[in-house]
Amino acid sequence: MLNFARGRSQARPNRSMPIAVMEYADPKRKSNMFGKLLMAAALTALCIIMLKLSPSFSTPTHFSRHEKGVTHVLVTGGAGYIGSHAALRLLKESYRVTIVDNLSRGNIGAVKVLQELFPEPGKLQFIYADLGDPNAVDKIFSENAFDAVIHFAAVAYVGESTTDPLKYYHNITSNTLMVLKSMAAHGVGTLIYSSTCATYGEPEKMPITEETPQASCKTWINA
């Protein structure tokens, strides 16, 4: 036989006990809570710092946003001979200019002169980068709002192009495709491409026009 009486005879737990415990200000619990809050604040601060340091998080600059009435031109190879003169002309005509150059052949001195002539914020910035590096090119286009590109970055010696043609295919053909790909991805629709009149050799008739026949130097023409 089951003994029901035994169960009933046991003292019932005091139901009001948990409430009494909650109301009691436990200093250990309080300090636990404070520790948790402190930890949460520290983690939030850490996240903010990491976000700020991350390449995809950058404070907007003149160069990173389109501005009404201002045309922002990316001048590749702008530390070089033709590129630096083109940049000077653009700056004089109130364009916003970003020069990208790996300084393999160009001269940083030319960029410094331009920076001294046009020190106002949002006029000129120089980015040291190689157009053969897809991540660098993509980063440049992601972080800047270009309206147009003038593409001068190249290797441009006729003799060298025949002795080291792969260098020319790589730096001219392949790197130009990289620039075009980034332009398309970031909606930049205007390109001025600096070719070379060397492809025409020594023409019989001047001036050189689009109809002038190309000379027979194959590397120049192909690259």
Ligand SMILES: NC(=O)c1ccc[n+]([C@@H]2O[C@H](COP(=O)([O-])OP(=O)(O)OC[C@H]3O[C@@H](n4cnc5c(N)ncnc54)[C@H](O)[C@@H]3O)[C@@H](O)[C@H]2O)c1
């Ligand atoms: N010099 C001329 O008379 C002339 C005339 C017409 C057209 N062009 C053409 O204009 C272009 C530039 O000629 P230039 O005489 O100014 O040459 P340059 O060597 O003085 O300038 C080329 C610039 O491009 C940079 N560069 C090269 N490869 C790069 C890369 N992978 N990434 C980033 N920067 C890079 C170099 O450091 C250099 O500053 C060439 O395509 C050339 O054929 C030159």
